[in-house]
Amino acid sequence: MRYGAGGYGMMKDRFIEELIRLIDDLEGKEVSVCGWVHSVRDLGRIKFLVIRDRTGTLQAVFKRGCCSEEEFRGVGRLKLESVVCVLGELVRGKTKEGVELKARGLRVLTEPVEPLPLEPATSLEAGLATRLNYRWLDTRNPRVTKIFLVEAAVAKAFREYYTSRGFVEIFTSKIVAAGTESGAEVFPVIYFGREAYLAQSPQFYKQMGVIGGFERVFEIGPVFRAEPHHTTRHLTEYHSLDIEMGFIDGPEDVMREVEGFFRHVRKTLMGDPTLRVILEEFGVEDIRIPREIPRVSIRDAYRILEERYGKKLPYGEDLDPEAERLMGRYASEVYDSDFIFITEYPWAARPFYTMRLEGDPQWTTGFDLLYRGLEVVTGSQREHRYEVLLDNIKDKGLDPEAFKFYLDFFKHGAPPHGGAGMGLERIVMQTLRLKNIREARLLPRDPERLLP
RNA sequence: GCCGCGGUAGUAUAGCCUGGCCUAGUAUGCGGGCCUGUCAAGCCCGUGACCCGGGUUCAAAUCCCGGCCGCGGCGCCA
Known part of the structure; x- marks a missing residue:
């Protein structure tokens, strides 16, 4: 993909919290969910990707055939805190949020270039000094x-x-x-x-x-x-x-x-x-x-x-x-x-x-x-x-x-x-x-x- | 500025008191593999650390001194 080229509409037009709140209207609709990779659970032929933004998290489900083989395999190789947009159908699911994304495509915008010095999901377990050193995480x-x-x-x-x-x-x-x-x-x-x-x-x-x-x-x-x-x-x-x-x-x-x-x-x-x-x-x-x-x-x-x-x-x-x-x-x-x-x-x-x-x-x-x-x-x-x-x-x-x-x-x-x-x-x-x-x-x- | 405690893989910790049994343990992350419903995922393999400088000693992660940094308390303040 090209950066800085502009486009029609924004890459991201809704926060995750909104998607969840508006499920009655959005159920079955195609949406693009952008954020950071919060966790990946790769079970082989089914892979779960939890995307996080400022407002919450949403789980995207990838099944074989959901998208190109390259994208599908790429999910399992995703590094935590990569920045991604997942395109998919918003559906009700068995997750905590009650909503999940049936993925149809994955765009990786950036990936960490080195191992994370601090994991956001568990950063509170680190010392305050370490947290402040990596405040952006x-x-x-x-x-x-x-x-x-x-x-x-x-x-x-x-x-x-x-x-x-x-x-x-x-x-x-x-x-x-x-x-x-x-x-x-x-x-x-x-x-x-x-x-x-x-x-x-x-x-x-x-x-x-x-x-x-x-x-x-x-x-x-x-x-x-x-x-x-x-x-x-x-x-x-x-x-x-x-x-x-x-x-x-x-x-x-x-x-x-x-x-x-x-x-x-x-x-x-x-x-x-x-x-x-x-x-x-x-x-x-x-x-x-x-x-x-x-x-x-x-x-x-x-x-x-x-x-x-x-x-x-x-x-x-x-x-x-x-x-x-x-x-x-x-x-x-x-x-x-x-x-x-x-x-x-x-x-x-x-x-x-x-x-x-x-x-x-x-x-x-x-x-x-x-x-x-x-x-x-x-x-x-x-x-x-x-x-x-x-x-x-x-x-x-x-x-x-x-x-x-x-x-x-x-x-x-x-x-x-x-x-x-x-x-x-x-x-x-x-x-x-x-x-x-x-x-x-x-x-x-x-x-x-x-x-x- | 003063006082006390501390500094071990990326992160969090065990070991330090009582020096040698440490080839430095564990969890998580990271790399690789397996798995069709996970959500603290699981299992297997691998990777990776003793703050810096000086001293004591046959021997220092371990004891002593200094520095830097961290945590907390005080003074002072919001």
Whole structure:
């Protein structure tokens, strides 16, 4: 056959899932099924070829005389993961799908040129490092594919929800002149001979979006963290779901919008039959969100941790991972909730742009949302008053000159505002109860991994 | 960055503690053969590995040191 010659109609016009679903209409019709060779069972005069595409698998049956002798013999010699199209009659069969293809012809589009380093059908038995090294084979595993279908659904839900709430999607630069917090954990890049950085957060620019008159903005984009952490929940590059909204009375206004989003995620995932089945395959019966997600101030959290779980944290310090897990347990046990907001974080543990509590400046409007015991959202009301912001920068021991470009935003009319940043991969990881965040990222980057 | 554990065919593992019996076992893949209903197909034959460097020893997959990589925890964070 010739490639690149074009033709009448597409080589493949239906996914396998559609063929199976439409069997009532398609029974007895001739169809072309294209995909990868998932398995071959050659019994001699009858051969079974299971074809896999993104949506499922379908068995094609080859009997002697079904097609040319060359094609018939070729079935038995097919290598796994060859790319093929099988022409045949769609019939009801005794297979799991209830449908099979009575083959009339086989086209082999490409074959592997070397033995497979990883078998898609059993890739989950391999180590994660091996799977990531051969991600293009790993993602052919149906279960792995599904992780990314869920990720796409979460991102879509994010766009849908905030668009419906009057937010405008913005696209900010990822090449920046200064880090967001301190400039410590950023990747330097050489920008025409000058030093620049990869953005660790769209924080400053989404605030600029609000101040710049858009009032409510959101963005989905990559962020970069140069922290050499080795954990199951950190990446050096991940996708941040960011929102920022003007004219708020307090952090509660932001938390309500965050809560609404997670309700919409639940509705999107549980309401779609395909996605709901995926969740069930991952052992997730439901995403539990009570009438209102509980809100616990961190000062109450210290007390709960000590009284209920015997976990003593230094007063005024951030929650450590164990404390987060315990608060997740608390939410589950007391509120039957997978979520809990921890509010009023200490000033010492939050960045300079966070608004402090009126008359209680050691504590802030900063909050986190824990999802099954893991921090997935961080937000706060932001300090919009120029003079106060300047004082806060100095209070953190930072140089106002380094943040001049940011401070300038606040000189010409900044509404009270706040927002939040959410980790896309963490949301997917917690939703599907994945053990390692790398599983929720197509091409993870960590301190060691830069390929593929 | 710190701490702990690890690295054996393409993949996943056994062997390492107690050095020699390892010509390194098993499963799967891969190559070949048989089989007309398989679907974790089955049966037969074959193929293929001790991370890299240094050291100890008569002898190292096995013990020691360093490097790289992996897994997990912590710090920090989403």
